[in-house]
Amino acid sequence: MNFARINGATIHYRHRPTAGRPTVVFANSLGTDMRIWNEVERRLADDCTFVAFDKRGHGLSELGGAPQTILTHAADLAGLLDHLGVKRAVICGLSIGGVIAQCLYKTRSDLIEGLILCDTAAKIGTAEMWNGRINAALSEGIASFADDVMQKWFTPDFHKNRGEELAGYKTMLTRQDPAGYAAACAAIRDADFTATTAAINVPTLCIVGDQDGSTPPELVGSLARSIPAARFEVIAGAGHIPCVEQPERLAGLIRGFLNDMRRERK
Ligand SMILES: O=C(O)CC1=CCC(=O)O1
Numbered sequence: 001m002n003f004a005r006i007n008g009a010t011i012h013y014r015h016r017p018t019a020g021r022p023t024v025v026f027a028n029s030l031g032t033d034m035r036i037w038n039e040v041e042r043r044l045a046d047d048c049t050f051v052a053f054d055k056r057g058h059g060l061s062e063l064g065g066a067p068q069t070i071l072t073h074a075a076d077l078a079g080l081l082d083h084l085g086v087k088r089a090v091i092c093g094l095s096i097g098g099v100i101a102q103c104l105y106k107t108r109s110d111l112i113e114g115l116i117l118c119d120t121a122a123k124i125g126t127a128e129m130w131n132g133r134i135n136a137a138l139s140e141g142i143a144s145f146a147d148d149v150m151q152k153w154f155t156p157d158f159h160k161n162r163g164e165e166l167a168g169y170k171t172m173l174t175r176q177d178p179a180g181y182a183a184a185c186a187a188i189r190d191a192d193f194t195a196t197t198a199a200i201n202v203p204t205l206c207i208v209g210d211q212d213g214s215t216p217p218e219l220v221g222s223l224a225r226s227i228p229a230a231r232f233e234v235i236a237g238a239g240h241i242p243c244v245e246q247p248e249r250l251a252g253l254i255r256g257f258l259n260d261m262r263r264e265r266k
Helices: 034-043 070-084 096-107 127-139 142-153 156-161 163-174 178-189 217-226 247-265
Strands: 002-006 009-016 023-027 049-053 089-094 112-118 204-209 230-235
Touching (some): 002 070, 009 070, 023 070, 023 096, 049 070, 096 178, 112 247, 142 163, 204 217, 217 230
Parallel strands (some): 023 049, 023 089, 112 204, 204 230
16 A cells, blocks of 8 residues: 655555556546456556556545645646656546546646546536535435446446445445545536547547446547547446456456557557
8 A cells, every 4th residue: 555645635546567568547436446446457467557546535545625626636646646756657547537637638748648538528417416416425425325326337237246246336435435525526517628628639548338327438439539539449248337347358458558559659
């Protein structure tokens, strides 16, 4: 376990170097911590230097002071790269992690050599929806809507056949700090990169689970179409969290993307 003091908060991260390989930073989604990447990390051990972190207010990272916006999270990611001495990295962001990646591209494109935008969009959801989630998290607790979130995260097949994991990931969600969860909801609510995605000019791969209930394939497809050099892949048999549900397929797509980037550099 690694911790660093970044922008006034203690941030929990993991850094597993692989010599001579690009650094890929994995940014996770709302209500999860970095353990969602464990199965992908294992499969990419020879392909990249792995970095993952709990965004502030999630997992073992402190929330820190308000106000918090996507800019705060992007500044934390930049601070983590500075802390690790990483000059340029591929950012693989899931959902809000992908929004943070788009924000980092807008504010510090010098740090980014490629983007993997997974189950995400330039704008996710509506203000009404996020305000409802914030109110419920703070007044009734995350458990009050956790079953609804599980429907979005995982496919009916996962619900039917992988009950222990489903229970484990529901526990991961309900153990998040409600204040940290609500702050992240507000950050998503207020973020909109619709006007800036056309300016992204690093290699980009957009990925979505075919049964994603939060950012469906049409939405992620429209993100991909708005980025000039983006490729778009749909993972069969996955909901919103393909790194948990289909890690083999996701790791294969990431490996292929890193190999293509290496070939294009030559
Ligand atoms: O909890 C959800 O609905 C899924 C989600 C939306 C944004 C994010 O990061 O996760």
